[in-house]
Amino acid sequence: MANVHVMLWFDTEDYITKESEEALLAVVQLLNNRNIKGIFKIVGEKARKLERNNRQDIIEQLAHHEIGYHTDWHSVHPTVSEYLESYGFADGAAEYALRERMGLEDVTRITGQSSRCYGQAGYSWAPQTFPVLRSWGIPVYLDVHDQITLDHQPFWYGGLLNLTDMKGIMRMDLREDGLEEGMAVFDRLYDELSLEDQDGFISIYYHPCEFACTGFWDGVNYNKGHNTPRDQWQPAPLRPAGEMERYIDMLGKFIDHTRTKSNADYIGAMEAYEMEKSNRKPLQASDIRAIAAGISNELNYTIFRDYSLSASELHSVFCRYLLGQDLIPELIYGPENETQSDPAEPVRVADIKQAISGQYPGLLDDKQLPDYFIVAEYRINPVDLTCTLASVIANGNGDEDRIEIMTGAVLKSKEHARTDEYWGPQWSPFPPDLKVPNLIRQSQLQTWTLKPALF
Incomplete structure (x- = not known):
């Protein structure tokens, strides 16, 4: 029977509705009373608001939990997806770092x-965030998002462990019959995951403000691309008296109920x-030859024994093999363009x-892959070159051999990136007509870094 690990996380973001602070305190106290570790992904302005309001009581209680980052201003326009749509990969990473570092x-x-x-704000995902998060020492991307998916299992992408599109994502709805239905969903997921070959994860998510409010603060102030001026901010609609306490309970x-499960x-x-x-650890030369022999004109991630290798890591070890270097897989980000x-x-x-x-x-x-390599006088794209490297290694060609x-080789891992560029309907703060063709293209190029996570 596989172990099942539960992650309970809270996007802590409402910096407008005062009552959301009491909901946050109640949630933290609930978890502390049960000695349960929660994950609180906090917006920069929310943290500053707690500081301005002298909510040291909340800040001290959060010390028992894990902290995550949830952007600086969340839904203020332009959101992350909106402003990064006009950037390439490297310059988009620089722009994201410039705008978001202060919040972190x-x-x-x-x-x-x-x-x-x-985790991104709402649906506001972008591939350019990944190298920045990695450089900041943030190793995990935890949220709900389906732009990149790998059979609903945890995966590596952009150098981070992604827990974003998993079979075990759920929540108990905050309504009168929510408890019974929530327990039934948890039990079903637990039973399914317990039978799998590796450890499973159930990812349960909330916003503390949900317990105090019937709607979201950004739906009131930032809906459909609108930016409400600060002096005109309106709080989210509140629940009737006593309802917050009932849902916390x-x-x-x-x-x-979840803690009754033994594993x-x-x-x-x-x-x-x-x-x-x-x-x-470094691979052996014989490992590289065996992996190279399995590659033809399609380049994808590879599971080899207990190694999980992305396309860019395969490129790195093939290069290292031919150059006589240590065979250590190296993350290399995908190129700016497909050529x-x-x-x-x-x-x-x-x-x-x-x-x-x-x-x-x-x-x-x-590092980042170039758009092309110059081989003799020819421009060769990274996919064609990597598949050619595999052929050279598999056939044992020497320096003076002509090959x-x-x-026409294919980056097969691109199939795990969605192609729908029409994101407007995905999140209420987005402008209804928002399209992100550049983010889609960049997300496909960065599947050079995609590979399964092994547990």
């Missing part, structure tokens, strides 16, 4: 804790990260080795 620093300063996870009963435990995002068991390779005559293996020995573009603390460049 304020959450850290006010809570006294480093953020261990991140119902959450407690739901948690008590289920509550964990934080960092604990999930530490449980991931992909082998990170076609030049038609090429056969080239020497030595020309290929010269092409891959050059310096790659830098991206914060990591055909494998053109």
Whole structure:
């Protein structure tokens, strides 16, 4: 029977409705009374509001829990997806870091804790955030989002462990019959996950403001692309007296039910990260030859024994093999653009080795694949080149051997990125006609970093 790990997380974001602070305090106290670790992803302005309101009582109670980051201003326009739509990957990462660093620093300063996870505001996801989060030491992306999905299992993408589109995502609805239905859903997920081959995760999410309000604060002030001026902010509609307490109590009963399962435990995002068991040691030369032999004109992630390797990690170890370097898989971000390779005559293996020995573009603390490599006088895109590297290794070609460049190869991992660019209806604060073709394109290019997580 597999273990089932429960993550209970709260997007802590309403910095307008005063009553949301009492709901946050009640949730934290509920968890503390049960010795349950919660995950509180906090908006920068929410942390600053708690500080301005001298809510040291809440801040002190949060010390027992894991802190995550949830953007600086959440729904203020332009949101993350809106402003990053006009940027490439590297310059978008720089823009995101510029706009969001202060929020992260304020959450850290006010809570006294480093953020261990991140989740986007609403549906406002963007691939350019990943290298920045990684450079900030945030190892886990925890939320609900379906732009990138891998069979509803945890996965690596952009250098982060992603817990975003899993079979076990659920919530107990805050309504009169919510408890019975919520317990039934939890039991079903628990039974299914217990029968799987590796540890499973149930991800349960709320917003503390939900317990105090019947609607969301951003729906009142930032709906459909509108920015309400600060001096005209309106609070969210409140629940009737006594209803918040009733639903807090119902959450407690739901948690008590989940704890009756013998092999289920509550964990934080960092604990999930530490449980991931992909082998990170150097591979053997024989391993590289075996992996290369299995690649033709399609490039995808690979599970090899206890290694999980993304397409960019395969590229890195193939290059290292041919250059006589340690065979350590290296994260390399996908290129800025998808290009076609030049038609090429056969080239020497030595020309290929010269092409891959050059310096790659830098991206914060990591590297990025170029749009193309120059092999002899030909421009060859990274997919074609990587599949060609595999062929060279599998066939044991020497430096003076002339080989055909494998053109027309396919990055198979792109199939795990959705292609629907019409995001307006996905989240009420978005402008209704919002389209994000650039984010879609960038998300596909970054599937170079996609691979399953192993537990």
